[in-house]
Amino acid sequence: MTVYFIGAGPGAPDLITVRGLKLIQRCPMCLYAGSLVPEAIVAEAPKDAVVKDTAPMHLDEIIEDIKIAHERGEDVARVHSGDPSIYGAIAEQIRRLRALDIPFEVVPGVPAFAAAAAALGAELTVPGIAQTIILTRTSMKSSAMPERESLAILGQSGATLAIHLSVRNIPHVERELTPHYGPDCPVVVAYRVGWPDQMFIRGTLSDIRQKVRAEKITRTALILVGPAIAPQEFEDSRLYDADFSHILRFQAKEKANEAK
Incomplete structure (x- = not known):
């Protein structure tokens, strides 16, 4: 059993990662931040999954649901908006999970x-x-x-x-x-x-x-x-400057010369 903290992205349902979506599609429990996570994303959860909006819940209630899933041996999709590492309030959840010895994994999202x-x-x-x-x-x-x-x-x-x-x-x-x-x-x-x-x-x-x-x-x-x-004037980066050499460009030139 694993709790997956999944970044759902900023709002467009198709901006979630493939990994995050696949996890939602198979986890028997889906706990999501309803105020910011699109319904179309959590609609991908299995038809018989427990799907809960955590917006009106406090931390103890969320952890209690996770404990129930843990006792059943069921994975949990814990879905946050954007990327969970940025103002995602996952640190306190992770601290609780570690204290309970419940495995977890973080799946990044588009911030x-x-x-x-x-x-x-x-x-x-x-x-x-x-x-x-x-x-x-x-x-x-x-x-x-x-x-x-x-x-x-x-x-x-x-x-x-x-x-x-x-x-x-x-x-x-x-x-x-x-x-x-x-x-x-x-x-x-x-x-x-x-x-x-x-x-x-x-x-x-x-x-x-x-x-x-x-x-x-x-x-x-x-x-x-x-x-x-909104820059008015700026210099080109060196990355694609014809006079700037780096290892990949050097290797490409070598291959081109070898092909001649």
């Missing part, structure tokens, strides 16, 4: 920041502009942020920021980041990425607050900040 970048047709690491992505959030109702991870500190890096769970805190985002990125820095608020009603609000640090307020977005949104989101 929201990657899906947002894909939908925008953007690269978040643009040569000469930004080569680092920071995934973070701000303090609201959930657990507090460590002081060393404040936006004021992270913003000093100039990296591309993917700020989760913070759209209602956007005035704070603007206030903390403007001194480091400037008021004209590009910002995109990605709402419900991968869902049929997805929306992208484009702006700058100086006007994004008003634009988000006009659309009445208060949850389920990711904030992307940084010049790499």
